[in-house]
Amino acid sequence: MSQDIYVFIEHVCGKTLDISYMMLAQAQQLAAASGGEVVAILLGHNVAGLASDLGADTVWYVDHPELEDFIWANSLAVLEALLARQSPRLVLFGDTTIGSGLASGLSARLGLPLVGYCRQVFPNGGHFHYISQICGGKMLVEGALPDSTALIAMIPGAFRIEQGKSDEKHSATPVPLDGLDEILARNAQKYIFKGYTEPAAGDVDITREKILVSVGRGIQSEDNLSLAQDLADALEGAVSGSRPIIDQSWLPTSRLVGKSGKTVKPKVYLALGISGAPEHTEAITGADAIIAVNTDPSAPIFNLAKYGVQLDLLDLLPVLTDRVRAEK
Amino acid sequence: MKILVPIQLVPDLVEELVIAQDGKRLDLDATRWIISEFDDHAIEQAILLKEKIGGEVTVIAPDFEGTEDVLYQALAKGADQVVKLSGDFQSELNTHALARLVVHYLQTKSERPDLILTGVQANSSLDGSLGPLLAAYLDLPFVDCVAQTEIEDQKITVRKEYPGGLTADWSVALPVVLGIQAANTPPRYVPISKMRLAMKTGSIATEEVGELDLSGAVDSTRMYTPEADQRAQMIDGDVDQVAEKLVALFKELGVL
Numbered sequence: 251m252s253q254d255i256y257v258f259i260e261h262v263c264g265k266t267l268d269i270s271y272m273m274l275a276q277a278q279q280l281a282a283a284s285g286g287e288v289v290a291i292l293l294g295h296n297v298a299g300l301a302s303d304l305g306a307d308t309v310w311y312v313d314h315p316e317l318e319d320f321i322w323a324n325s326l327a328v329l330e331a332l333l334a335r336q337s338p339r340l341v342l343f344g345d346t347t348i349g350s351g352l353a354s355g356l357s358a359r360l361g362l363p364l365v366g367y368c369r370q371v372f373p374n375g376g377h378f379h380y381i382s383q384i385c386g387g388k389m390l391v392e393g394a395l396p397d398s399t400a401l402i403a404m405i406p407g408a409f410r411i412e413q414g415k416s417d418e419k420h421s422a423t424p425v426p427l428d429g430l431d432e433i434l435a436r437n438a439q440k441y442i443f444k445g446y447t448e449p450a451a452g453d454v455d456i457t458r459e460k461i462l463v464s465v466g467r468g469i470q471s472e473d474n475l476s477l478a479q480d481l482a483d484a485l486e487g488a489v490s491g492s493r494p495i496i497d498q499s500w501l502p503t504s505r506l507v508g509k510s511g512k513t514v515k516p517k518v519y520l521a522l523g524i525s526g527a528p529e530h531t532e533a534i535t536g537a538d539a540i541i542a543v544n545t546d547p548s549a550p551i552f553n554l555a556k557y558g559v560q561l562d563l564l565d566l567l568p569v570l571t572d573r574v575r576a577e578k
Numbered sequence: 579m580k581i582l583v584p585i586q587l588v589p590d591l592v593e594e595l596v597i598a599q600d601g602k603r604l605d606l607d608a609t610r611w612i613i614s615e616f617d618d619h620a621i622e623q624a625i626l627l628k629e630k631i632g633g634e635v636t637v638i639a640p641d642f643e644g645t646e647d648v649l650y651q652a653l654a655k656g657a658d659q660v661v662k663l664s665g666d667f668q669s670e671l672n673t674h675a676l677a678r679l680v681v682h683y684l685q686t687k688s689e690r691p692d693l694i695l696t697g698v699q700a701n702s703s704l705d706g707s708l709g710p711l712l713a714a715y716l717d718l719p720f721v722d723c724v725a726q727t728e729i730e731d732q733k734i735t736v737r738k739e740y741p742g743g744l745t746a747d748w749s750v751a752l753p754v755v756l757g758i759q760a761a762n763t764p765p766r767y768v769p770i771s772k773m774r775l776a777m778k779t780g781s782i783a784t785e786e787v788g789e790l791d792l793s794g795a796v797d798s799t800r801m802y803t804p805e806a807d808q809r810a811q812m813i814d815g816d817v818d819q820v821a822e823k824l825v826a827l828f829k830e831l832g833v834l
Contacts, residue, residue, distance in 0.1 A: 323719055357674070392800040503743065
């Protein structure tokens, strides 16, 4: 087994996703401790240029037309073949809409241990330890990784994007696909790509708003949304929401803040009845001030917010809106 | 069309979470277990597909405190069969082990499902997601983070979500495993009368499972609540006092 740290590079529509750089930053720290190298693994078609700013010692590039758009089975087949020949210390994936399923699939195929929701891996007495954040961010779990190859699915939070970028202008090292053509073609027959849809512009672009009145499960019912809208109107801001609100169709997808929605940087982010799961908080860390209102004192949102209120938002909102209106 | 929906129970995050005496895991007895919200969407999507093109929906779940309620609820929503996997899960059931139990269950059946729908994630799974594990063990195609599902001529068309709000539409051949992020419409409400009827007339099949194979996960040595680098500065008082302080804060922050 080598001491190298592999990082699976996520990209969509020709753009490297932020989580890839964060993982490279993590990998650099671990490789320095293990004495190995950081190896970025880039799969795709005509995307060799993405290698240039990756903070890795080596970028392995597998190019194939059937890897142009992300097909789980095809990326899995390539990684499986790659890892059958190599035994790195760790392989890092994003715990994202792309990497999460791949890490699980690879774990099943190769019988490799997997740690998900991982916030950080750190060296400890010659071994690597992980810290994962589960139960919507309410619990941390720590443990020692085995000294054999392990798979890690990482959530953002511990590393910055800039730390994983490089000015050295890497070039990609092509890796041949020996014998995989047939498998990729066969898989591709099972998946027919119909096209991408850009996020709906919607009535409001929440990434440009100075004030966001954002609601989570604590709003309880669709009828109560008008309370949030009233406050947003009074503050000349907009209403946004966390995943459960969008899944209930109470707000359109264009208003979703979080992992599969928008990343926002308002001056004030009012988190109303939002518990603060990592999938949500990763998209609001750029806000100047987060004000959280939640009845649950142990809600993780209070660990991120600058200001907190422990009250029922349904009691607070009408009074607050009246007060704001009175100021104008 | 045969649809299988393997579901998981997860800790209710609204309730207080208690760490077990060994300091490594949740106290299972002190935890209130509920259906994972994404699994609830998976059941809904299965019922929606059945309502559209017919077929048979089977919901399968490991036996935890609360599993029977969840399964009767699935029956009340329109599932045709519900199955409880019975075994000693108190030691710990991880996602890899659950995936193997579902694979084993399928191996004992003469017919394979055309479609397996699972929730995209479970909030307490430290060792990955059920959907891709199943797809890899069963050698089936898999699409993750599916927020819309349509079916026509033995082909499923799904909308997969990517970070940042981008989506992609894929047509996938059956049989396939889907990781459901959201059903086409929100999970339906089950009136108490329907639930009572399901409990009276429906039945839960029980499948005994053998020894668990927990490999694929990594042991934990410690579980603890996050210590915040910074804790929010709490604004105290009754509703009127807090509203007044917030107005002052909005002014200070330059937004009012």
